[in-house]
Amino acid sequence: MKRIKVVDVLQCTDFGTVVNVKGWVRTHRSSKAVDFIALNDGSTIKNVQVVVNPADFDEALLKQLTTGACISVIGRLVESQGLGQLSEIQCQSIELYGTCGSDYPMQKKGQSFEYMRQYAHLRLRTNTFGAVMRIRHNMAIAIHKYFHDHGFFYFHTPIITASDCEGAGEMFQVTTKNLYDLKKSEDGKIIYTDDFFGKMTSLTVSGQLEGELGATSLGQIYTFGPTFRAENSNTPRHLAEFWMIEPEVAFVDLPELMDLEEDFIKYCVRWALDNCKDDLEFLNKMIDKTLIERLQGIVKESFVRLPYTEGIEILEGAVAQGRKFEFPVTWGMDLASEHERFLVEEHFKRPIIMTDYPKDIKAFYMKINDDGKTVQGTDVLFPQIGEIIGGSVREESYDKLMSEIERRDIPMKDMWWYLDTRKYGTCPHGGFGLGFERLILFVTGMQNIRDVIPFPRTPKTAEF
Amino acid sequence: MKRIKVVDVLQCTDFGTVVNVKGWVRTHRSSKAVDFIALNDGSTIKNVQVVVNPADFDEALLKQLTTGACISVIGRLVESQGLGQLSEIQCQSIELYGTCGSDYPMQKKGQSFEYMRQYAHLRLRTNTFGAVMRIRHNMAIAIHKYFHDHGFFYFHTPIITASDCEGAGEMFQVTTKNLYDLKKSEDGKIIYTDDFFGKMTSLTVSGQLEGELGATSLGQIYTFGPTFRAENSNTPRHLAEFWMIEPEVAFVDLPELMDLEEDFIKYCVRWALDNCKDDLEFLNKMIDKTLIERLQGIVKESFVRLPYTEGIEILEGAVAQGRKFEFPVTWGMDLASEHERFLVEEHFKRPIIMTDYPKDIKAFYMKINDDGKTVQGTDVLFPQIGEIIGGSVREESYDKLMSEIERRDIPMKDMWWYLDTRKYGTCPHGGFGLGFERLILFVTGMQNIRDVIPFPRTPKTAEF
Numbered sequence: 001m002k003r004i005k006v007v008d009v010l011q012c013t014d015f016g017t018v019v020n021v022k023g024w025v026r027t028h029r030s031s032k033a034v035d036f037i038a039l040n041d042g043s044t045i046k047n048v049q050v051v052v053n054p055a056d057f058d059e060a061l062l063k064q065l066t067t068g069a070c071i072s073v074i075g076r077l078v079e080s081q082g083l084g085q086l087s088e089i090q091c092q093s094i095e096l097y098g099t100c101g102s103d104y105p106m107q108k109k110g111q112s113f114e115y116m117r118q119y120a121h122l123r124l125r126t127n128t129f130g131a132v133m134r135i136r137h138n139m140a141i142a143i144h145k146y147f148h149d150h151g152f153f154y155f156h157t158p159i160i161t162a163s164d165c166e167g168a169g170e171m172f173q174v175t176t177k178n179l180y181d182l183k184k185s186e187d188g189k190i191i192y193t194d195d196f197f198g199k200m201t202s203l204t205v206s207g208q209l210e211g212e213l214g215a216t217s218l219g220q221i222y223t224f225g226p227t228f229r230a231e232n233s234n235t236p237r238h239l240a241e242f243w244m245i246e247p248e249v250a251f252v253d254l255p256e257l258m259d260l261e262e263d264f265i266k267y268c269v270r271w272a273l274d275n276c277k278d279d280l281e282f283l284n285k286m287i288d289k290t291l292i293e294r295l296q297g298i299v300k301e302s303f304v305r306l307p308y309t310e311g312i313e314i315l316e317g318a319v320a321q322g323r324k325f326e327f328p329v330t331w332g333m334d335l336a337s338e339h340e341r342f343l344v345e346e347h348f349k350r351p352i353i354m355t356d357y358p359k360d361i362k363a364f365y366m367k368i369n370d371d372g373k374t375v376q377g378t379d380v381l382f383p384q385i386g387e388i389i390g391g392s393v394r395e396e397s398y399d400k401l402m403s404e405i406e407r408r409d410i411p412m413k414d415m416w417w418y419l420d421t422r423k424y425g426t427c428p429h430g431g432f433g434l435g436f437e438r439l440i441l442f443v444t445g446m447q448n449i450r451d452v453i454p455f456p457r458t459p460k461t462a463e464f
Numbered sequence: 465m466k467r468i469k470v471v472d473v474l475q476c477t478d479f480g481t482v483v484n485v486k487g488w489v490r491t492h493r494s495s496k497a498v499d500f501i502a503l504n505d506g507s508t509i510k511n512v513q514v515v516v517n518p519a520d521f522d523e524a525l526l527k528q529l530t531t532g533a534c535i536s537v538i539g540r541l542v543e544s545q546g547l548g549q550l551s552e553i554q555c556q557s558i559e560l561y562g563t564c565g566s567d568y569p570m571q572k573k574g575q576s577f578e579y580m581r582q583y584a585h586l587r588l589r590t591n592t593f594g595a596v597m598r599i600r601h602n603m604a605i606a607i608h609k610y611f612h613d614h615g616f617f618y619f620h621t622p623i624i625t626a627s628d629c630e631g632a633g634e635m636f637q638v639t640t641k642n643l644y645d646l647k648k649s650e651d652g653k654i655i656y657t658d659d660f661f662g663k664m665t666s667l668t669v670s671g672q673l674e675g676e677l678g679a680t681s682l683g684q685i686y687t688f689g690p691t692f693r694a695e696n697s698n699t700p701r702h703l704a705e706f707w708m709i710e711p712e713v714a715f716v717d718l719p720e721l722m723d724l725e726e727d728f729i730k731y732c733v734r735w736a737l738d739n740c741k742d743d744l745e746f747l748n749k750m751i752d753k754t755l756i757e758r759l760q761g762i763v764k765e766s767f768v769r770l771p772y773t774e775g776i777e778i779l780e781g782a783v784a785q786g787r788k789f790e791f792p793v794t795w796g797m798d799l800a801s802e803h804e805r806f807l808v809e810e811h812f813k814r815p816i817i818m819t820d821y822p823k824d825i826k827a828f829y830m831k832i833n834d835d836g837k838t839v840q841g842t843d844v845l846f847p848q849i850g851e852i853i854g855g856s857v858r859e860e861s862y863d864k865l866m867s868e869i870e871r872r873d874i875p876m877k878d879m880w881w882y883l884d885t886r887k888y889g890t891c892p893h894g895g896f897g898l899g900f901e902r903l904i905l906f907v908t909g910m911q912n913i914r915d916v917i918p919f920p921r922t923p924k925t926a927e928f
Contacts, residue, residue, distance in 0.1 A: 173640065
């Protein structure tokens, strides 16, 4: 007999047929007359109810069907008498695959997220983490589908890199050297010619520069891969290993880039609303009562397009009217989280795409405006989480890019290949980056980034 | 005016309308009466022909439109007079975005692949690498679509790991330690408590063990991420950094797992045939004249299912009839490439799924058969490339798994979480691994694995 998944059996109305379901016991309630087993196989947040007549089964077997045990059930599909479910299974036979002792760490409901992080391999079996992981999957699928449907090519940029140009953060070193026998040159420098790659290498902090190589060849590409920051930040917003999406587009200008950002992020949120209904309803009930409303808001609203300078004027106006901020507002500063949230949540009450930032608070590769002071950066600011997308049009002029590199004193000796894109048939282009886990935080309503990735890597933690 | 991509303009039959295309000059042929510019924007292997009346344009501008230059063209779409194309563009205006000097490394046609590897950032602009990268994209999309449609969840297993249990190969160390000031304990051991993760960490060689944690919670998962081997192998088949796909399924048995392997790989090949026609035709013409025929063969044939022991008998029979092999054939050996190719290409002339290998040539986690000698491994062997998929049913019994771990003396102290899956509600399950670049080699007909990934990482090479 072919097994049916719980997600399918719950939609089946062929009452009377005999079905086989397999999964893990979520709860087992016993009485003299009848036992109810809630069975889950991970395919959905919902359980199928297995109704057992205890007189038909060995008492010792039934006693082993505790929370976490794994079983295969054959039984007749019948219309459910209870509320909240269409069908249930009248049990005919049970095969026990695996028992689960009372030391099972996910035994009790309502454990703290901190407790559950210690058992990241077993928390996946709970309602909350099942929901988060299914939504995470759906967001990845939405991203691939969006870009594929729009003619972008998925482009694998390297993880191990010998360049540290962007300086986006501290990097992890990658080596096969024997640390007990480090050869040094006469002036005391470690010699890397015998390291695996013949030079010092690290884990990538961004695929953007290589992504530009793809876009200036294939037209439109996107990356979706792991990215690393060796920052000692123990916050609910930082991971040492996270996944990033970085589309890069040839022949795009600033308004087109903003259109792409808005259309893309709305597509993802709409996908969640359309495809993750059960999981979102659960999270809306248990984690954040305003979650679904907030997601619907994103899809409905058109995003405000706000030059940085106008944003500063609005903030200065608010200060003049008595609004207090921890950090003073001045043109040229990087907006603090409190400023972003004021603009998004209080002033406009809508997502904002902010543009035309002062050049000194942005990266060297952004296209400089004619004013000589601002660059064509374009970040998307969301309620609650702040910057969800950071993007820009790139400087395509070799001379302008070189003078910015020199002004900032950026070591470009290893970056000849990047400069070649401006040397041989340069083209206008731009792109953006989205931190995948930031998106998952927003779409699930979870509060800690460690709880939206299966096995988080943070300072002093690399378990599993 | 909104730009139209080359892939779209070539299918457009609105003759007479004025269109805007942007891209890079592939060739520019001049005569007194007319200039022909072949323009490509990466969206397709085909170029759009731009017909220029030289009398209408500045001679100095036309001289700059050399191979590799980037331009924007506005012109009237007309029915083509030439063969092999539906439409062409009668040029009205040209904007030059970027010139391309005669030192452009991709200037000449017919350069060797070895030469092009030095310019991996520019080889992407050639026909061959454009085709390979678009097919690579399509294979990734096919993989995500297949698993999503079959109810698998995309599961991100960690890249940085503190466990080295499988011992699948040498590993890269990941560290933030200051190598100039390595603290050691009294017995001379390097102290890792002050390293970023508080212990020694490496780059993953496989996501399978963590994938099993996902499958025994969510039912069916797949990984698709970068994987690392620090082997000093300078061959056309090895990369230090490559991408792997590792599905893992709860409640699967050996025949079902073989069905999944066969159905999955056929789906990918069929996707290429259906969605990459132009690129495959180009590669079939330029790289491998039997490519399309071979791909069609894979889709049509049903795979042979062959227990290892029967495979050995066939090989022994061939030897008895005078067939010479470099390596002698004996039960218990790992098949060499020559043996696999004999079985696939000469004996059966079809792909083979080989099963039930001697346990000592396979990994510790494979389910041991009742004979006590063989395990439920299940590898897919393809013509030309040999093993394309390696899989197995996993041992789900805690006791049997532990005795195998002890017999092999595998250090399991860091693997408590893996053993927990067998301790709490264990279930039958299995899965397989597919090296993404091996698949791309097969589907493109390319011969060197360095040529099917944008920026290959191999011993002494980490450019770009």
